[in-house]
Every structure is written in C-alpha cells, then in structure tokens.
Amino acid sequence: xxxxxxxxxxxxxxxxxxxxxxxxxxxxxxxxPAVRALAMLAAFAGTVLFSVVLARLTLEPxxxxxxxxxxxxxxxxxxxxxxxxxxxxxxxxxxxxxxxLGVPFGVLLPVLLPPARGLLRVAVVTVVVMTLVELxxxxxxxxxxxxxDDVILNTAGALLGYLLIGLxxxxxxxxxxxxxxxxxxx
Numbered sequence: 188x189x190x191x192x193x194x195x196x197x198x199x200x201x202x203x204x205x206x207x208x209x210x211x212x213x214x215x216x217x218x219x220p221a222v223r224a225l226a227m228l229a230a231f232a233g234t235v236l237f238s239v240v241l242a243r244l245t246l247e248p249x250x251x252x253x254x255x256x257x258x259x260x261x262x263x264x265x266x267x268x269x270x271x272x273x274x275x276x277x278x279x280x281x282x283x284x285x286x287x288l289g290v291p292f293g294v295l296l297p298v299l300l301p302p303a304r305g306l307l308r309v310a311v312v313t314v315v316v317m318t319l320v321e322l323x324x325x326x327x328x329x330x331x332x333x334x335x336d337d338v339i340l341n342t343a344g345a346l347l348g349y350l351l352i353g354l355x356x357x358x359x360x361x362x363x364x365x366x367x368x369x370x371x372x373x
Contacts, residue, residue, distance in 0.1 A: 222360075223360055223361075226359075226360040230295050230298035233294075234291075234295050234299060237291040241288065241320065244284075245324050245328075245331070246320075246323070246324060246327075246328055246331075247328070248328050248329040248330055248331070258325060258333050259335055259336060260335055262336065262339060263336065263339075264336065265336040265337075266282065266336045266339075269282055270282075282340060285340035285341055286340050286343060286347070287344055288340075288341050288344060289340065289341035289344025289345035289347075290345065290348035291348065292309065292312070292313045292341070292345035293309055293313070293344070293346060293349030293350070293353045294348045294349070294356065295353070296309055296313075296345075296349070297309070297349065297354065297356060297357025297361075298356055298360050298361075300312075301361040304354075304357045304361075306346060309346060309349045310345070313342045317337070317338045317342065318338050321333045321334060321335075321337055321338055
C-alpha cells in the first residue's frame with residue numbers, strides 16, 4: 188500500500204486531501220434549505236421587478252421618435268453612430284443603459300435556474316430573451332425598432348453581471364454536485 192492510499196483510508200468521509208499541501212479540505216456544503224428558499228424567493232422577486240422595469244423601458248410607445256428610428260441588423264452600426272454622432276451624455280445613456288439592462292440577467296439567472304449556470308449558457312439565454320424583446324418592440328410598439336446592437340450590449344451586460352456577482356451567488360445557493368462519474372469507488 189502506498190502512502191497516499193494510507194492517508195486516504197484514514198480520512199473521514201467527505202474529506203479530501205489537497206494534493207498541493209497535503210491538508211484536508213471539506214467540499215462545499217449546500218446552504219441550509221431555508222437560506223436557499225429565501226435566496227430563490229428574493230431572486231424571483233428581483234426577476235419580477237426587473238421584468239416590470241424592462242417592459243417600461245422597452246415596450247412603451249414613443250410617438251415623438253417614430254420618424255427618427257430605423258431598424259438595425261448590422262452589428263456595431265448603431266454603437267458607432269452613438270459614439271460618433273451623439274453627445275457624450277446621450278451616448279453614455281444609450282450604450283450604458285443597454286449594458287446595465289442586461290446585468291440582472293447575469294445575476295438572477297444562475298440563482299433561479301441552476302442548469303443555466305455558465306458563461307455560455309447565460310449568454311445564450313440572454314440573447315434569446317433580448318432578441319424576443321427587440322422583435323416584439325419592433326413589431327408592436329410605435330416609435331421602437333429592432334436593433335441588434337441592443338441585444339449585443341444587453342448580453343455583454345449579462346456576462347458582466349454573471350462574472351462579477353452571478354457566478355458566486357449561484358454557487359452559494361446551488362453548490363456543484365459531484366456527478367456519479369466523478370465519484371471514485373472506495
């Protein structure tokens with residue numbers, strides 16, 4: 188029997204020896220069910236609030252700007268137009284607002300839907316939802332149009348929110364499970 192097997196046999200179940208230091212570390216334990224339920228409830232309330240804000244910002248008619256708006260299917264076109272032709276305040280409001288509009292997706296999605304955790308999954312869900320919002324906005328709301336740059340900025344904001352807060356928050360509420368193929372027989 189090798190030394191590493193002898194050490195593993197003397198460990199308590201659920202403990203693992205860290206190979207770099209030889210010290211024991213406990214795997215992350217799930218949060219108490221009441222804490223998880225409160226976190227899920229808060230995330231749900233946040234999602235409802237975010238949905239109301241999103242609807243107010245994107246689905247209210249704007250008859251005054253009906254003649255000024257045009258659909259944009261070329262990525263980067265309206266971003267460039269804001270950076271070159273608009274005032275700094277207007278560009279910051281439009282571009283920053285679209286970026287900030289996506290942040291709640293990156294924060295709330297990993298808490299509400301644990302299978303949606305991960306950078307790529309958050310990006311895909313955000314692209315799908317924001318594309319639907321833009322399509323509805325362009326088809327049904329006076330003075331609003333579909334803009335692919337809005338989808339890009341919203342997705343960038345969601346990824347930023349996920350990397351800054353959502354990743355840790357999702358892991359705190361729903362720790363990773365060890366799948367059967369990762370478990371070693373004793």
